[in-house]
Amino acid sequence: MTAILAIVKRxxxxxxxxxxxxxxxxxxxxxxxxxxxxxxxxxxxxAVLTPFFFVFYDFTKLMYLGTSKKDYFFSCLISYGFLAFxxxxxxxxxHLLIDPVYPAQTVINMMDVxxxxxxxxxxxxxxxxxxxxxxxxxxxVLLSMQTHWYGWLTDAxxxxxxxxFTPIAPLxxxxxxxxxxxxxxxxxxxxxxxxxxxxxxxxxxxxxVLKRKxx
Amino acid sequence: xxxxxxxxxxxxxxxxxxNITLSIDKPGIYxxxxxxxxxxxxxLKSIAGYQNITNGTIQVDxxxxxxxxxxxxxxxxxxxxxxxxxxxRKLLRIASEVNPNYDYDFASEMMERFELDGKxxxxxxxxxxxxxxxxxxxxxSNKEVILLDEPVLGFDAIMxxxxxxxxxxxxxxxxRIIIVSTHIIxxxxxxxxxxxxxxxxxxxxxxxxxxxxxxxxxxxxLQKDVEAATxxxxxxxxDSVGGLVTSYIFDNPPKQxxxxxxxxxxxxxxxxxxxxxxxxxxx
Numbered sequence: 001m002t003a004i005l006a007i008v009k010r011x012x013x014x015x016x017x018x019x020x021x022x023x024x025x026x027x028x029x030x031x032x033x034x035x036x037x038x039x040x041x042x043x044x045x046x047a048v049l050t051p052f053f054f055v056f057y058d059f060t061k062l063m064y065l066g067t068s069k070k071d072y073f074f075s076c077l078i079s080y081g082f083l084a085f086x087x088x089x090x091x092x093x094x095h096l097l098i099d100p101v102y103p104a105q106t107v108i109n110m111m112d113v114x115x116x117x118x119x120x121x122x123x124x125x126x127x128x129x130x131x132x133x134x135x136x137x138x139x140x141v142l143l144s145m146q147t148h149w150y151g152w153l154t155d156a157x158x159x160x161x162x163x164x165f166t167p168i169a170p171l172x173x174x175x176x177x178x179x180x181x182x183x184x185x186x187x188x189x190x191x192x193x194x195x196x197x198x199x200x201x202x203x204x205x206x207x208x209v210l211k212r213k214x215x
Numbered sequence: 216x217x218x219x220x221x222x223x224x225x226x227x228x229x230x231x232x233x234n235i236t237l238s239i240d241k242p243g244i245y246x247x248x249x250x251x252x253x254x255x256x257x258x259l260k261s262i263a264g265y266q267n268i269t270n271g272t273i274q275v276d277x278x279x280x281x282x283x284x285x286x287x288x289x290x291x292x293x294x295x296x297x298x299x300x301x302x303x304r305k306l307l308r309i310a311s312e313v314n315p316n317y318d319y320d321f322a323s324e325m326m327e328r329f330e331l332d333g334k335x336x337x338x339x340x341x342x343x344x345x346x347x348x349x350x351x352x353x354x355x356s357n358k359e360v361i362l363l364d365e366p367v368l369g370f371d372a373i374m375x376x377x378x379x380x381x382x383x384x385x386x387x388x389x390x391r392i393i394i395v396s397t398h399i400i401x402x403x404x405x406x407x408x409x410x411x412x413x414x415x416x417x418x419x420x421x422x423x424x425x426x427x428x429x430x431x432x433x434x435x436x437l438q439k440d441v442e443a444a445t446x447x448x449x450x451x452x453x454d455s456v457g458g459l460v461t462s463y464i465f466d467n468p469p470k471q472x473x474x475x476x477x478x479x480x481x482x483x484x485x486x487x488x489x490x491x492x493x494x495x496x497x498x
Binding site (some may be wrong): 002004006007009010014060061062063064065067068069070073087156211212213214215 | 260263265266267282283284285286287290292296297298299306309310312315316317349352353356358384
């Protein structure tokens, strides 16, 4: 366990660029008019950037330091959980403390857009946390596959699904249904359950990919 | 213990390892010799579980090794290993944190001995110093199998001598299987117990240095005399200039006669004869 915590510490410490970019965007982003975007939305950027560093920057270096693949895998999951909690906490705080201060009439925060705030701020924070965990695990698995043919195939399939499903009405309804289930879901228990289930399934997929990973 | 059974590795049409069967069962320092492209790195990476083989099995302490093995008990380092761009001392400390069996005292001692500046960041070190840091991390890991891929690349003569001493000390402190791949044959001879020669993906030789000292000879003389003397011996190479012939044998030497000159082969000459190439042409 000590080794895993040390790896978590290293993963987070070597993720400085993601932290800095996210902080700069959150602090510097401006919008004007009656309807504005909450700066808290940009905290999600950290969830998108982090897997790139964990997969492409940290993996090789940790292996050369003598880390086992098993420890790397669990450390990544713990780090994603920790970051999802942190991002959710910051965005929730911004939504509660900074968004009401805006002179604009409407401030759009993703927590409202996704209907999570309908269940109260604590449930919204939790829903956001588990959704972000799912996003990070999904990106981690997708990025890990990029060195293999099946990674490219997955990319092509994802692009094809979006391109084909969007213009055809019945298929678009299916796509909308998927997004409503995993993102725009006001049922907190169902939403958290689905996010956890998908995260677990993707993690298992990630483990299979990690087992094939060469150095 | 390392056990390779009929190990073959192919990259597309190219076969890099050909049906290798090898068993290393005793702790010791082993030297892996081979020409560039002979398959040394592929062999070491396969034993470390950093890449998969096409056919055969690799076992370390009874555990089958593939990329799926999540914890191998093998530590492998190559000379261009990438590390976090952190001060050397911090890098060694992190290595000790992520690896439960790591010998931090040994790593610190080696850092001092090689006059590595603990405050200097990894990317600011010279090639030799970078390799030294990687090697220290690998040796201090205390895993049961240590694989060092061309560790002396970029070292000056003094660093190389220090490195061989470090290797011996590390082994004496914690006996285990250490395989060192190198091109500088004669220097490492004092340090190693056994020699593995690999050529074109096949193991050509796996034995002790003593066997090379007692069985590897160069026999020169007139063609008929040399041929008669080496008729039933294991001839590994031959040179001829005019009517004079030099045969290289790995066998018990023939009796010394006035018409023959018999000299022991140096390790380097033995290696050259074993891999059997000269100017790209097979002898």
